[in-house]
Amino acid sequence: MLNLERHTKILELIGERGKVEVSELSRLFRISEVTIRNDLKDLHKRGLVRRAHGGAVRVETVSVDASLQVKALQRADEKQRIGAAAAALIKDGDSIILDSGTTTQQIARQIKGRKDLTVITNGINVAMELLGANDIRLVLLGGMVRQNSYSAVGHFTEDMLRQLSADKLFLAVDAFDLDFGLSTPNPEESKVNQAMVQIAREKILVADSSKFGKRSLSRIVPLSVIDKIITDDSLAEDIKAELRARGVELTLV
Numbered sequence: 153m154l155n156l157e158r159h160t161k162i163l164e165l166i167g168e169r170g171k172v173e174v175s176e177l178s179r180l181f182r183i184s185e186v187t188i189r190n191d192l193k194d195l196h197k198r199g200l201v202r203r204a205h206g207g208a209v210r211v212e213t214v215s216v217d218a219s220l221q222v223k224a225l226q227r228a229d230e231k232q233r234i235g236a237a238a239a240a241l242i243k244d245g246d247s248i249i250l251d252s253g254t255t256t257q258q259i260a261r262q263i264k265g266r267k268d269l270t271v272i273t274n275g276i277n278v279a280m281e282l283l284g285a286n287d288i289r290l291v292l293l294g295g296m297v298r299q300n301s302y303s304a305v306g307h308f309t310e311d312m313l314r315q316l317s318a319d320k321l322f323l324a325v326d327a328f329d330l331d332f333g334l335s336t337p338n339p340e341e342s343k344v345n346q347a348m349v350q351i352a353r354e355k356i357l358v359a360d361s362s363k364f365g366k367r368s369l370s371r372i373v374p375l376s377v378i379d380k381i382i383t384d385d386s387l388a389e390d391i392k393a394e395l396r397a398r399g400v401e402l403t404l405v
Contacts, residue, residue: 155191158181158191159191159194159195161181162177162191162192162195162201162208163195163200163201165177166201166208166209166210167210170209170210171204171207171208171209171210172207172208173206173207174188174189174192174206174207175206176207177191177207192207192208195208196208196331197331199211199329199331199332199367202329202330202365203390204388204390205389205390209365211329211365211366211367212365212366212367226254226362227360227362227384230360230361230384230386230405231254231255231258231360232258233384233405234255234258234358234359234360234382234383234384234405235255235256235257235258235259235261235262235358236258236262236405237382237403237405238259238262238322238356238358238382239259239262239263241320241356241380242259242263242266242269242320244266244267244268244269245267245268245269246266246269246270246319246320247269247270247271247272247317247318247319247320248269248270248271248272248318248319248320248321248322249271249272249273249318249320249321249322249348249351249352250271250272250273250275250278250322251273251274251275251321251322251323251324251345251348252273252274252275252276252277252278252301252302252303252304252324252341253275253278253301253303253324254277254324255324255358255359255360256273256275256278256322256324256358257275257277257278257281259322259358260273260278260281260282261281263282263285263288264281264282264285264288265285265287266285266287266288267287268287268289269287269288269289270288270289270291270318271288271289271290271291272291272293272313272316272318273290273291273292273293274292274293274295274303274304274305274309274344275301275302275303276292276297276302276303276304277302279292291316292304293309293312293313293344294308294309294312295307295308295309295312295344296308296309296340298338298340298341301338301341303341303344304344305338305340305341305343305344306340306344309344309347310343310344310347313344313347313348313350313351314347314350314351316351317351317352317353318348318351318352318353319352319353319354320352320353320354320355320356321348321349321352321354321355321356322356322358323345323348323349323355323356323357323358323372323378324357324358324359325345325357325359325363325372326363326366326368327363327366327367327368328357328359328363328364328365328366328375329364329365329366329367330375330391330394330395330398332367332371332374333371333372333373333374333375333377334357334371334372334373334374334375334378335367335368335369335370335371335372336368336369336370336372337368337369337370338369338370339369339370341370342370342371342372345372345373346372346373349372349373349377354379354380355373355377355378355379355380356378356379356380356381356382357378357380357381357382357383358382358383359381359383360383360384361383361384361385361386361387361388364383364387364388364391365388365391375395375398375400378400379401380400380401380402380403381395381400381401381402381403382403382405383402383403383404383405384404384405385404385405387404392404
């Protein structure tokens with residue numbers, strides 16, 4: 153069997169089952185496990201599968217841009233814990249950026265009592281959370297408002313960001329893949345996120361474990377740009393190991 157035929161069959165099996173094991177494929181194709189590992193490595197590099205311990209799994213794609221109301225109901229406990237851990241990194245006097253989203257809204261809920269804090273955000277939900285906090289200087293970015301995410305996007309938003317700077321960025325995403333990086337279904341949102349990355353000294357990913365091992369339409373930045381990751385303790389072991397091997401500071405809550 154030619155490599156192309158074998159690769160096609162492997163992809164069909166992963167599509168049907170969600171995962172395959174090296175030993176099983178070795179028996180099926182009657183070739184060495186070394187050859188199968190090389191096949192999976194090649195498919196992984198092409199973004200067609202994700203390597204896992206003893207085999208490979210299907211790469212999930214996030215194509216639906218869910219509404220803020222729907223997202224608020226998903227993994228609520230995990231987001232609350234992530235928000236608390238992220239808030240613990242914020243000191244009085246800091247300038248921070250909170251991306252739009254339900255995880256960053258949890259961070260906002262945890263920092264209302266901080267002193268001399270500057271918060272930059274494109275999220276209307278995040279801004280509403282912080283209204284009335286006396287010692288927080290709130291910078292709400294302007295632009296076209298996306299109805300399903302309550303976020304401002306577009307060149308006005310990006311231009312405002314280029315005039316600012318921040319100590320820390322807390323970035324929530326729809327998908328994260330070790331090789332593709334951070335991504336979102338909306339290209340306009342990704343451009344705003346990229347502008348945020350450019351003006352922040354420290355970049356922190358805040359995302360629950362369901363977002364890992366997935367890709368979406370528009371890449372924001374590669375993993376190498378991120379300084380820290382805060383997620384929940386249900387993160388897959390192979391992803392944990394790979395992140396730590398790449399020197400990423402990982403906090404599990």
